[in-house]
Amino acid sequence: MIKDANLAADAAPSAPELGHEESEREEPPRAPARAAAAPAPPPPLPYQEMLRSTAYERMRAEHPEEFAPVSVFFTHDPRSAIDRRKGFRVKAALVYEAVTGHHSDDHTRANSLLLALAKECHSRIIQAPTGDAAATAGGAGDASKSEDALQTPRPDNQETDDKGKSNNAPAAELTDEGWDERQKRVVDGIFLVVGFLPKLNEAIAKSGGDRDGVDETFKSQHMHDIVTDVVKLENQLPLRDLLDVAGVVEAAVRETVAGAGEYKLPYAMDSFGDVVRDFCWYYSPFSSSRKAAASPFKSVAADDAMAARTLLDCLHMSVVKPPPPPQGAGASGGGATGRPSRMPTARELRRSGVRIQASETGRAEVEFAQPAVRLPALVYDFKLATVARNLLAREYDEQSKPVTRYFQMMNELVEDAADVRILRGAGVVRGGSGGGAQPQEVLRLVKGIDRHATYPSVYMAMDREIEKVRKYHDQRMASFFVRNRPGVIWASSVAAISVVAIVAARRNRG
Structure with missing residues (x-):
């Protein structure tokens, strides 16, 4: 299956076999070779400072199932070497199926294919004449060195005899250990570009753009752990790595x-922004139409700033x-200050006459137009x-926290x-998927997520709308009839029944 590019080099006869007597002569001492300049280290992976912080360690310790990868590991921390080695088989199996069109139970074959493919991709990326790939990988001058480093590694517990044959059996599993x-990032990029993202696009097309249908597709393929692992903070790569691959x-x-044969990715480079858009649509915590708004990712392949971002x-x-767009001083009206204001509960809003409506924008935003408040539709599923x-x-660590402020509002x-x-x-x-969540499950999720929110979290656009809702609610509740609506309704009902009874009694007497 995998071509042996080094076969000719391995079969070449040595100098003694050719009878070269010159090799036995003493050679004059050579001047010590100048040490080659070490290649520039690759740019740091995203979120490194956050991942090393005590705040993240606390979050991860309390909710390891949401932060710690389960089956797919991108981390290069030496402490996670065992986990990454175990997860390599998962990456290799998905890539093997995507490239060959067949599922293989032979893990050695799948692993070897991914290693060979990563070796070739890495060689081509560092030799790229233009773009960030050459700068990221240290330039084409390191190609020969990288080729040597990328040879398929021999397992540590496998010994060889004088002819290079293995003496131990069975051999340890081949991985990128x-x-x-830099080389491991190529492996992870291949997993996403060749394996996972095409699988996601296929599931979206098969379901007709229905998120529940996509969930069922992944469930039938036992891929729920992979789906959640891909979005975790520890498993993020710059889009530039994906574009290079x-x-x-x-x-x-x-x-x-x-x-x-003529292997083709199911998407072109100029349509990679659509792949990112579909990824965001599926993973979004909010319901929206796939075509609800223009995609902000169309120029991802040509925009260096966008390529530095992650999924x-x-x-x-x-x-x-x-x-x-920025406005002049005093442009904002209505007296809204943008300071944090507490949202009334859903029952309080209903009591004061505020109508709660769902928006389909798919964004963490609140819109209030008397007497209705529009909120994003939160989708409760296995990955929320x-x-x-x-x-x-x-x-x-950001100053503006729109998603954090949204979940704080939901907690209120x-x-x-x-x-x-x-x-x-x-x-x-x-x-x-599965018919919806029970109210208690949603309640536990909202209260649990809000525990990690930092207070006060300010998001000016949302805080202004919440303040408007609060003011309207307080004004309505200042009315005696609104504030005591249940009692007024009960008293009115009793009075009406009494009047009807009195009228009926008088008619009977007459």
């Missing part, structure tokens, strides 16, 4: 995989309303807790299961 960080992987497959960054962008907590962790809006029922009736909370 021993490769440097996407630019060379088709040629690399033809070079390394025998019988692969989690793009997901965050997709759920946050773009900032308005993971997505929400990792988005909150991503915002932890939902006091008990009765509030959840009101929100479900309004379409603001929707169940995912």
